[in-house]
Amino acid sequence: MKRLFTILLLAFSLALTAKYPDPASILRAIDANTRFTSLKSTTRMVIKSRRASRTVSSINYSKGDNSFFSEYTSPPRDKGTKMLKLGGNLWIYNPGTDRIVQISGNMLNQSVMGSDLSYEDFMEENSLLQDYNAVIEGEATYDKREVWNIMLTAKRKGLSYPKKRIYVDKERLLPLYEQWFSSSGKLLKTVRSDQVSRIGNRWYPKHVVFKDELKEGSGTDYYVDSIAFDLKIPDAIFSKGSLKK
Amino acid sequence: MLSFLIKGVFRDRHRYLFPLLIVSSGVLIMVFMLALINGYMDSFIRQNAGFDTGHLKVVTAAYSRLLSQKPYDLGLLDIQDELATWKAAYPQLDWVERIHFGALLDVPDNLGQTREQGEVVAFGIDLLSSGRERKLMHLDQALVSGRIPSQSSEILLTDSAFRRLALKLGDPVTLIGSDVFGSMTFRQFRVTGSVRFGVEALDRGAVIVDLADARGMLDMEGGAGEILAFFRNGSYDQKAAEQIRDDFNRRFGDMETASSGGTQTGKSAIWEEETASSGGTQTGKSAIQSESSAIRDEYAPVMLAMSDQNNMGYMLGMMQYLLAIFSLVFIFILGIVLWNSGLMNGIRRYGEIGVRLAIGESKTQIYRSLLIEAGAIGFAGSVLGILLGLLLSAYFNLKGMDVSVFSRNSSLLSEDIIYTSVSLKTALSALIPGMLSTLLGAALAGMAVFKRQTSQLFKELET
Numbered sequence: 001m002k003r004l005f006t007i008l009l010l011a012f013s014l015a016l017t018a019k020y021p022d023p024a025s026i027l028r029a030i031d032a033n034t035r036f037t038s039l040k041s042t043t044r045m046v047i048k049s050r051r052a053s054r055t056v057s058s059i060n061y062s063k064g065d066n067s068f069f070s071e072y073t074s075p076p077r078d079k080g081t082k083m084l085k086l087g088g089n090l091w092i093y094n095p096g097t098d099r100i101v102q103i104s105g106n107m108l109n110q111s112v113m114g115s116d117l118s119y120e121d122f123m124e125e126n127s128l129l130q131d132y133n134a135v136i137e138g139e140a141t142y143d144k145r146e147v148w149n150i151m152l153t154a155k156r157k158g159l160s161y162p163k164k165r166i167y168v169d170k171e172r173l174l175p176l177y178e179q180w181f182s183s184s185g186k187l188l189k190t191v192r193s194d195q196v197s198r199i200g201n202r203w204y205p206k207h208v209v210f211k212d213e214l215k216e217g218s219g220t221d222y223y224v225d226s227i228a229f230d231l232k233i234p235d236a237i238f239s240k241g242s243l244k245k
Numbered sequence: 246m247l248s249f250l251i252k253g254v255f256r257d258r259h260r261y262l263f264p265l266l267i268v269s270s271g272v273l274i275m276v277f278m279l280a281l282i283n284g285y286m287d288s289f290i291r292q293n294a295g296f297d298t299g300h301l302k303v304v305t306a307a308y309s310r311l312l313s314q315k316p317y318d319l320g321l322l323d324i325q326d327e328l329a330t331w332k333a334a335y336p337q338l339d340w341v342e343r344i345h346f347g348a349l350l351d352v353p354d355n356l357g358q359t360r361e362q363g364e365v366v367a368f369g370i371d372l373l374s375s376g377r378e379r380k381l382m383h384l385d386q387a388l389v390s391g392r393i394p395s396q397s398s399e400i401l402l403t404d405s406a407f408r409r410l411a412l413k414l415g416d417p418v419t420l421i422g423s424d425v426f427g428s429m430t431f432r433q434f435r436v437t438g439s440v441r442f443g444v445e446a447l448d449r450g451a452v453i454v455d456l457a458d459a460r461g462m463l464d465m466e467g468g469a470g471e472i473l474a475f476f477r478n479g480s481y482d483q484k485a486a487e488q489i490r491d492d493f494n495r496r497f498g499d500m501e502t503a504s505s506g507g508t509q510t511g512k513s514a515i516w517e518e519e520t521a522s523s524g525g526t527q528t529g530k531s532a533i534q535s536e537s538s539a540i541r542d543e544y545a546p547v548m549l550a551m552s553d554q555n556n557m558g559y560m561l562g563m564m565q566y567l568l569a570i571f572s573l574v575f576i577f578i579l580g581i582v583l584w585n586s587g588l589m590n591g592i593r594r595y596g597e598i599g600v601r602l603a604i605g606e607s608k609t610q611i612y613r614s615l616l617i618e619a620g621a622i623g624f625a626g627s628v629l630g631i632l633l634g635l636l637l638s639a640y641f642n643l644k645g646m647d648v649s650v651f652s653r654n655s656s657l658l659s660e661d662i663i664y665t666s667v668s669l670k671t672a673l674s675a676l677i678p679g680m681l682s683t684l685l686g687a688a689l690a691g692m693a694v695f696k697r698q699t700s701q702l703f704k705e706l707e708t
Binding site for chain 2: 047049050051052054056077078081092094096097098099100101102104105106107110111112113114115
C-alpha cells in the first residue's frame with residue numbers, strides 16, 4: 001500500500017512537472033527574441049513627471065551586450081547629447097559644455113533624462129539565461145494572451161535586480177509584463193510591453209512602459225519607431241572619438 | 246529704620262562678606278550663562294535663517310511636503326510677478342530667492358577627460374545683482390582663498406571640497422545634475438575661490454553659484470526653489486512671523502503661481518489619475534471632488550515661519566524651557582548655600598537676637614529685619630554679580646568662544662565660534678534669582694528665631 005502511494009505521488013509530481021516546459025528553454029527563446037549581434041533603432045521616450053510630460057528622441061546603435069551608443073535628437077535642450085557604453089564604462093557627451101564625462105558610482109543610479117530608467121539599467125547585460133535561474137510558477141492570461149508566470153533569481157551577485165517575475169507570452173516567447181525586485185523582495189520597477197510585432201525571425205515590442213515604483217508619476221513610455229537587427233555597424237561608432245563628432 | 250539696618254549689615258564684615266561673595270559669584274555665573282545661551286540662540290537663529298530657513302520662507306505646497314529634501318523640481322516657476330506683489334504686500338520684509346540642488350562636480354584634466362569627481366550640494370544665490378546674499382551667508386568672512394564670483398559662470402567651493410578635488414583658482418569645473426524636468430544638465434564654471442563657513446554640515450562639500458546660472462542650468466527661468474524673507478530689522482519675531490504667515494497663506498495660498506503649463510499639468514494629472522481609479526462612477530466623482538479640494542494646486546505658494554521648519558519651533562521652545570530650568574536650579578542651589586550661610590550667621594548672632602528678644606522686640610520684627618538685611622545683601626551681591634557678569638560676557642562678546650569641538654559631527658547649522666549676547670534684559674533677569682535666593686536662604690535660616698523661648702533667654706545669655 002505504502003509503495004503504491006509513493007508511486008502515485010511520484011507519478012503525480014512528474015505529471016505536474018511535465019505540465020510546464022523547461023524554464024531554461026523559455027529563457028533561451030526569450031534571449032533569441034531580445035538579443036542581437038547588432039542593432040540600430042530610432043526611439044522616443046515619453047517621460048511623464050509630476051510637472052510635465054516631454055518626449056526625448058534618440059538614435060541608437062548596439063553591438064552585443066557590451067557596446068551601446070546613443071545620440072539624442074530632440075528636444076532642443078537635449079539635442080546633441082550622446083551616451084556611450086563600452087563594457088562596464090559609461091560616458092556622456094554634452095554639446096553645451098563640449099565635455100565628455102564618465103558616469104560612475106552613485107551617478108549610475110540616477111535617472112536617464114528624468115525617465116524611469118537608470119543608467120544602471122543601460123549597463124545591465126541582456127541574457128536572462130546567463131544571469132538568472134528560472135522557475136515556472138504558473139499560467140495566467142495577460143492582455144488577452146496566455147502567459148507563463150516565471151520567477152527568476154540571480155545566478156550571480158552584483159545584478160541590479162536580483163529577483164524578477166516575468167509573464168511570458170506562451171506563443172511568442174516574449175515577456176509582456178515584468179516585475180523587478182530588490183534582494184529583499186521590494187518591488188523596484190515594472191515593465192509592460194505591447195505592440196509586439198514580427199521583425200525578421202523574432203518578436204519584438206514596439207512600445208514598452210517602464211515604471212519606477214519608488215517614484216511618483218505614471219511611468220515612461222518607450223516607443224520604437226524603427227529598428228533593424230544584425231546590421232554592419234562600424235566599430236568607430238563605439239569609441240570615445242564618436243562622442244565629440 | 247531701613248537705613249539703620251542696612252548700615253548695620255555693611256558695617257559688620259562678617260555679616261555681609263560671605264553671602265555677598267556667594268550671591269555675586271552665583272549671579273556672575275548666571276549672567277554669563279544667560280548671555281552664552283542667548284548668544285548661542287542668536288547664532289542658531291541667525292545661522293539657520295541666513296543659510297536655510299529665513300525668518301519666513303515661501304515654497305510650493307508640494308515642495309513643503311518634502312522640505313528637508315529640497316526638491317527644486319517642485320519649486321516655484323516663473324514667479325517674478327507674484328514676488329513683486331508679495332514685496333508690496335509685506336514691505337517690512339526683505340526677500341531673496343534661492344535654489345538648492347544636488348550635483349556632481351566633475352574636474353577635467355588637460356585633455357578634458359574626467360580627472361576627479363565629487364558629489365556636492367549647490368546653492369544658487371543672487372551673487373551679482375546685490376550684496377544681500379553675501380551678507381546673509383557671511384561670504385566675505387568665510388572666504389579662505391580667491392574672491393567672490395563677480396560674473397556669470399563663476400563658482401565658489403567650500404575649502405574641504407576645494408582641497409579634496411585638488412583644485413587651483415581659475416580651474417574649470419563642470420556641474421552635472423538634472424534640470425527641473427529631469428533632463429541631465431551640464432554647466433561649466435571657473436573656480437574663483439574657496440570658503441569655510443565654520444559649519445561642519447556645510448563645509449563637507451558645497452558649492453555656490455549665481456542664481457541666474459543655477460536657473461539656466463536647471464531650466465528654471467524666473468523661478469526659485471524657495472524664497473526666503475527676513476525682517477528688515479534683522480531680528481526674528483516669532484509672533485509677527487506667524488501673523489504674516491497666516492495672512493500670506495490666506496491671501497495668496499491658492500494663487501496660480503507656477504507657470505501656467507506646470508500648474509495645469511499638475512492639476513489635470515491629479516484629475517486623470519483620480520478618474521481612472523474611480524472608474525467614472527458617481528461615488529467616485531464625489532470622492533474626487535472632495536479630494537481635489539483638499540489637494541488644491543500643489544504648486545500654489547505656501548509660507549512657512551522659521552518655527553515651522555527643521556524642528557526649529559521645538560528647538561526654540563526647548564531653549565526657553567532650558568533657560569527657565571536653569572533659573573530655577575540656580576535659585577534652589579544658591580538658596581541652599583545661603584540658608585547654610587544664614588544658619589552660621591544665626592549662630593554667630595545668637596546672643597544679639599536673644600538680647601533683642603529680651604528687650605521686647607517681637608520675633609516677627611526680628612524675622613522681618615533679617616529678611617531686609619538679606620534683601621540688601623542680595624541686591625548688593627546681585628548688582629556686583631551683574632557688573633562682573635557683564636564684564637565677562639562683554640569679553641566673550643568681543644573674543645567669542647570656540648565650540649567647534651561640539652559641532653564636529655553635527656548636521657545642525659551652528660557657528661563654531663559663539664559670541665555671548667550681552668543685554669540689559671539678560672542682566673536684569675539675573676537680579677530676581679539673585680535676590681530670591683538670598684531671601685530664600687534668610688527665610689529658611691531665620692525660622693530659627695521662632696524656635697527661641699523667651700523664658701530661656703536669660704539662661705542662654707548667662708552662658
